[in-house]
Amino acid sequence: MAEIAIYNALKSRLETIDIEFTDKNTTWFDDCFNDQNIHMITDAFGGLLIREYGYNYPIWIDGVSRAAIGYSRRKAFRLKDGYTKSS
Numbered sequence: 001m002a003e004i005a006i007y008n009a010l011k012s013r014l015e016t017i018d019i020e021f022t023d024k025n026t027t028w029f030d031d032c033f034n035d036q037n038i039h040m041i042t043d044a045f046g047g048l049l050i051r052e053y054g055y056n057y058p059i060w061i062d063g064v065s066r067a068a069i070g071y072s073r074r075k076a077f078r079l080k081d082g083y084t085k086s087s
Contacts, residue, residue: 006049009083010062017060019044027066029073038073038080041066050080059083 001020008015019042026042035054042049043065051058059080069075 005057007057007059009059010047014057015060017045019049027071036077038076041069041071041073041076048076048079050076052080 001018003016003018005014005016007013021040021042025044026040028040029038031037032039032053035052035056037053038050039053040051042051044060047060047062048064048066048069049058049060061079061083064079069079
């Protein structure tokens with residue numbers, strides 16, 4: 001179990017959560033070349049946790065799952081980008 005800080009898009013604030021990253025809830029993308037590449041997506045707390053390769057906080061988006069976006073790095077990036085530009 002890991003305690004990490006995330007940006008909660010639903011509440012528009014940083015929060016600390018306890019989460020375990022496993023093969024059952026997480027998809028990793030190893031071929032990252034810059035800080036904005038999506039490094040992993042995780043089903044968590046009824047939403048999707050999207051983590052970039054760099055030092056930005058992971059963003060949690062309510063009501064979305066890895067299956068709903070087809071386990072796609074590109075769709076996760078668009079989803080994250082839509083929330084960060086509107087904030």
